Ligand SMILES: Nc1nc2c(c(=O)[nH]1)N[C@H]1C(S)=C(S)[C@@H](COP(=O)(O)O)O[C@H]1N2
């Protein structure tokens with residue numbers, strides 16, 4: 001795993017999105033002294049996303065798992081330490097290169113086992129009732145963060161296209177546009193593009209499963225999956241597919257990119273689980289961003305990333321060690 005540069009610790013109480021935006025330059029000036037490379041390079045890139053959104057704010061009192069009271073990961077970390085292999089495999093590559101992706105106009109095809117197939121354009125996507133969800137997010141590589149996402153339930157989108165009784169899975173595909181995605185042209189590119197993911201229908205319909213169009217109150221930066229990405233907070237981050245252009249409802253379990261690449265390492269379910277180690281590393285602990293050499297900010301991994309109360313019943317009778 002590539003190292004990330006250290007940035008100065010900011011007291012949690014000061015980390016509100018407004019502060020982060022308003023003081024961004026001061027923050028970066030402070031960080032500049034310490035962080036050579038990564039962060040500085042990322043910030044030199046043209047900025048994308050960040051248009052204001054109107055949405056219903058998450059309520060701290062919410063009992064459905066829609067809002068964690070844990071400290072939010074600073075905006076700068078969540079938008080500069082990314083995985084988006086279409087733009088390269090280094091954590092800083094997406095922030096540096098994803099501005100080359102055109103996100104307006106945008107079109108999402110919805111097909112397969114639906115009574116009413118069709119598509120959504122950017123205006124349709126931004127036209128859903130938006131709400132905020134403050135979720136934990138856990139990458140299979142054992143780093144984690146807390147992000148205030150803005151979006152709408154995937155179930156709301158699917159309902160519009162009327163899934164048939166044969167729909168048992170949902171298959172997603174990311175944009176694949178070679179000219180704008182330098183990682184796909186790279187000789188170290190390992191994925192058979194486009195990036196593909198999938199969910200079982202009951203997982204897709206679960207109220208925690210979010211289609212995100214924004215974070216920290218604004219539209220998504222390209223590196224985080226603009227203009228539309230999936231967020232499934234109880235699963236490893238690779239399930240949360242970015243920059244979606246196709247949603248297909250299927251009868252059969254779809255093939256996913258990581259499963260295809262290394263089936264013994266990455267399963268279809270990919271539920272966060274401290275008891276099921278990755279073949280090459282332990283999943284017992286995670287590093288919560290910001291995480292540095294001196295302060296790794298290590299904490300214990302929770303089953304279903306802490307969302308057991310909401311989702312454990314989806315998997316009753318399943319062997320989570322086998323269906324990892
Ligand atoms: N299309 C696409 N989606 C993707 C990825 C990717 O490489 N390509 N990486 C996944 C992985 S491994 C993680 S951890 C998350 C990272 O999301 P973030 O960069 O917004 O934190 O995006 C996921 N979605």
Ligand SMILES: [Mo]
Nearest residue numbers: 139140237238
């Ligand atoms: Mo990941």
